[in-house]
Amino acid sequence: MIKKLDELAALVEGVVLGDGDVTVTGVTNIEDAGEQDITFAVPPHLEKAARCRAAAVIIPDSVTEYSKPAIRVANPRIAFTKLLELFTPPLQVERKVHPAAVVAPTAILGQNVAVMPCAVIADHAVIGDNTVIYPHTYIGQEAVIGQDTVLYPSVTVRERCRIGNRNIIHSGAVIGSDGFGFVTIGGEHRKVPQVGNVVIEDDVEIGANVTVDRATTGSTVVKRGTKVDNLVHIAHNVVIGEHCYLTAQTGIAGSTKVGNYVTFAGQSGSNGHITIGDHCVFAAKAGVTGDVPAGSFYAGFPARPHQEWLRAAVGMYKVNDIMKKVRELERRLAELEPK
Amino acid sequence: MIKKLDELAALVEGVVLGDGDVTVTGVTNIEDAGEQDITFAVPPHLEKAARCRAAAVIIPDSVTEYSKPAIRVANPRIAFTKLLELFTPPLQVERKVHPAAVVAPTAILGQNVAVMPCAVIADHAVIGDNTVIYPHTYIGQEAVIGQDTVLYPSVTVRERCRIGNRNIIHSGAVIGSDGFGFVTIGGEHRKVPQVGNVVIEDDVEIGANVTVDRATTGSTVVKRGTKVDNLVHIAHNVVIGEHCYLTAQTGIAGSTKVGNYVTFAGQSGSNGHITIGDHCVFAAKAGVTGDVPAGSFYAGFPARPHQEWLRAAVGMYKVNDIMKKVRELERRLAELEPK
């Protein structure tokens, strides 16, 4: 594909700065850009991009002079995303059931579905139109998968779970494993049957090797628009709100309710049976131990407001100095005191 | 299934409070209960359950008046578990080797075994009676799987590992991957062959995407009755005692010996080559760095007795105030001191 800079600017609703006739054949990052690529830059990377090999650069519209042909836009990252979509069409996938796939006769497949070799679809499962199921993926009994969804290799969707439309489920993700529930009788941990399911709404992305446990009764829910990174654990009966980010290696314990637009940074976690309000942010490695009001930015373990935590985390390193000062004060004071 | 409350009370050895003729067709949690369901409640949820739609509620026998038909029992959670088992029989599984499974001619299968499509059983593996092997599960050469065990989709059991009776191994679990052992020779990390195996005793549950590494020599062991949650890592030559709980995302480093009835809460971890006594509890995110005596309750990193850690975790937030007080003391003291 060959495009002139003018054409690309029109596509991303930007304004050309410099030569609009420059030709572009690809889009990539600053370091890898070749002489026919376009890249993007925001401060503090504008200078570096100006010196790279790229033919042109997408820059913020606040920049009015630039040493390379450029497209000025309100949000370079969004424009870059649009050009990535333009220059790199999705992989071609043959829309058929491969003869080495195993589809139960009672399963129902929509139009234009791809089921690749060694995928297994169990009895009474339902697969929506245009959905793509890669090799080694298992769809359990009575599970329902929506339309335009992609399940990459080795995904497990256990019985009766429901996956929405336009979902992307990455390799090794397990949807609907049993919740971790036991009662101890006479020193033995006896399993509490986990007879609920998992419901994943529309436009959700689930990362590689994520685990989402089925509910004891009822449903574990991940609401629409939420994005879950790799190796995240979501326990039974958890509800994750809409448009959340759960970054890699986060863990949410059982029955916790998370609001909308909540971000958990990497390796953070939440206690079970708590409620987290909308628009909260938890820093990396944070451990949430109780209810959190909407709009909070917390860090540490037990998690506290980020500014307080930051001061405390620095304060830790002052303790030994303080101890010295206190000893000195004790000495000086003893000298003043009547013997 | 339809049952009268009187019948259910007999089953769970409880006492009916109110109308014993009420009919029940299902069992679920308070929020999801419909008009023919039974649910359970313990303080502080008794009021909420009384107002929910359920036909009846299982309550502690200490409660003697209730506004809904109820069953009074010593332990409502145990009674609830029994009713879950009653109302939700396990999934029907066809007891046969599916033609799309691949079973080595030298493998030995017990009576009444299910091997689902795309499961692969390697040479000289042994599978016990009544065991169920889901699709995409791999049983390696000379591995031995006990009776009445369930291996969900995409489990890997590597060569010569031994899995006991009545085990449940969830999807994506890897049993017997190589331990992480190297010797560095001339700047290159050379692999130490990991020629031991993994032994998992009876009545163990292993969560989704758990990894249990094979021993360098000898065995990595998980003893009977232990329950392992999702995404836990158990390194080579570790021994986990009986009836332990390893909660999600816990990691146990190499050669550590864990006693019986030990609980690791979520995202906790242990150093290698240490010994942990029976009945220890480690709080979420704890990091154990040395031997721990039996009966300890530890938290933090390096892990210390929980009460000490709790005071220290609060103390961190006082450091800046203390610093201010110390400066004030210095000022006041200087005024008193002879110039």
Place this chain on the structure above:
Amino acid sequence: MIKKLDELAALVEGVVLGDGDVTVTGVTNIEDAGEQDITFAVPPHLEKAARCRAAAVIIPDSVTEYSKPAIRVANPRIAFTKLLELFTPPLQVERKVHPAAVVAPTAILGQNVAVMPCAVIADHAVIGDNTVIYPHTYIGQEAVIGQDTVLYPSVTVRERCRIGNRNIIHSGAVIGSDGFGFVTIGGEHRKVPQVGNVVIEDDVEIGANVTVDRATTGSTVVKRGTKVDNLVHIAHNVVIGEHCYLTAQTGIAGSTKVGNYVTFAGQSGSNGHITIGDHCVFAAKAGVTGDVPAGSFYAGFPARPHQEWLRAAVGMYKVNDIMKKVRELERRLAELEPK
């Protein structure tokens, strides 16, 4: 296999102490050693090994008297590794494409390759000589796998990723899942296409259930000789240097560049977009938040030099005592001050 101690000593370039005619049929650890096994010991385990059942012990050459037949060597661990290799040859693997494997007609397979049942190799993938692909492993379109590499069961290598020579990839590892990249437009998180790949160089080992995300553009790279333990997460556009150790459950956020010979201990992590110098060591659970100079040993979160962190971690536990002392000082000072 039966060997005399003299023969083994020659093999490991060591010196026999005691009877060189002792016969050895196996090699294992101190606890499991039987009467015809050899084991190894370094301080403080020399005494224990002397009392164990083993026929002989590999010991450091600094030890000149020993109560059992022994081999003295410079590095007992290296000698032990050589004997493990001698006594435990790798599993026999049939070098063929199993009829239940699914190999695209356009895929290219080298000499002496094993492709086991239910492995799936997609269009235009290339597999090097002597490489072994276990069941349920997926090699995506145009992916390239080097020579003498082993991919254990249920590995996913997504399209266009490149795996080097002499690699070992453990079960459940996912190479090339999409990076976690989104732009938020009107409250919806829109996916940034992840069109780069993953490049894993030679002599790398990747643990079970590890995830390595493909780059947004360009490549996520793991350089030669690096060893990655189980359940590690490597985000998009990360570069891991040569000969590193990433211990279990470590997470490296996007675009971070890690030098050579860097060690991340268990459950540690790094922020994204930072640079870490050669020969750094990060303690367990450390969280790196900014650039780190070569040769650093850091701990804690935010990570700081290990010695500082150690003092601070102890200091935390003194805060309440300090507070008491400060109150006492305030009281004493008030008594001295003029009313």
